[in-house]
Amino acid sequence: xxxxxxxxxxxxxxxxxxxxxxxSYEVTNFRSLLWYxxxxxxxxxxxxxxxxxxxxxxxxxxxxxxxxELSSILNIxxxxxxxxxxxxCAANDYKLSFGAGTTVTVRA
Amino acid sequence: SAVIxxxxxxxxxxxxxxxxxxCQVDSQVTMMFWYRQQPGQSLTLIATANQGSEATYESGFxxxxxxxxxxNLTFSTLTVSNMSPEDSSIYLCSVxxxxxxxxxxxxxxxxxxx
Numbered sequence: 001x002x003x004x005x006x007x008x009x010x011x012x013x014x015x016x017x018x019x020x021x022x023x024s025y026e027v028t029n030f031r032s033l034l035w036y037x038x039x040x041x042x043x044x045x046x047x048x049x050x051x052x053x054x055x056x057x058x059x060x061x062x063x064x065x066x067x068x069e070l071s072s073i074l075n076i077x078x079x080x081x082x083x084x085x086x087x088x089c090a091a092n093d094y095k096l097s098f099g100a101g102t103t104v105t106v107r108a
Numbered sequence: 109s110a111v112i113x114x115x116x117x118x119x120x121x122x123x124x125x126x127x128x129x130x131c132q133v134d135s136q137v138t139m140m141f142w143y144r145q146q147p148g149q150s151l152t153l154i155a156t157a158n159q160g161s162e163a164t165y166e167s168g169f170x171x172x173x174x175x176x177x178x179x180n181l182t183f184s185t186l187t188v189s190n191m192s193p194e195d196s197s198i199y200l201c202s203v204x205x206x207x208x209x210x211x212x213x214x215x216x217x218x219x220x221x222x
Contacts, residue, residue, distance in 0.1 A: 088150065
């Protein structure tokens with residue numbers, strides 16, 4: 001059975017801190033690893049990773065995939081209160097298998 | 109990317125009733141997916157809606173409880189039947205890009221069953 005594990009489950013940081021979120025996966029026919037930010041209901045797309053070692057970057061967020069280790073990390077630098085959300089990773093083969101998410105709380 | 113319109117945004121329903129959630133996509137897509145997110149949980153796939161054939165349900169989900177329609181390549185509905193408080197969740201529809209690599213979500217439906 002496909003499995004996606006995220007860590008930590010939650011963390012609290014102060015504005016300006018850097019956070020690193022982890023995602024490990026075991027899927028049968030891996031195609032991509034997706035990261036989402038969920039603030040209210042709908043997850044919003046952050047990154048799609050298909051190749052090892054190539055960092056994707058968007059502003060203060062960045063992510064990288066390690067296909068050898070079957071894992072990915074999401075980094076958020078200079079955190080702001082608006083970064084407070086649940087961050088989900090999903091491994092994509094025929095369907096998406098989601099991790100439990102990491103709840104990030106950024107305090108002012 | 110795809111623009112997905114999902115409605116209703118939220119609803120409060122009486123137990124024993126049914127609710128139909130609609131999902132409209134701005135482009136033709138082969139497969140549409142329906143997810144459930146129970147309070148404090150991650151997303152769980154309910155079923156894959158295929159145009160022209162019956163939906164494919166995941167383990168633990170059955171057609172009688174969650175009937176799905178897919179009349180064309182841009183539209184799908186999910187019905188939550190004979191609701192109980194345990195059905196209180198966020199329900200999300202999702203589509204893939206043609207390359208089947210990226211996935212996008214509708215705005216979600218927050219269902220509360222009382």
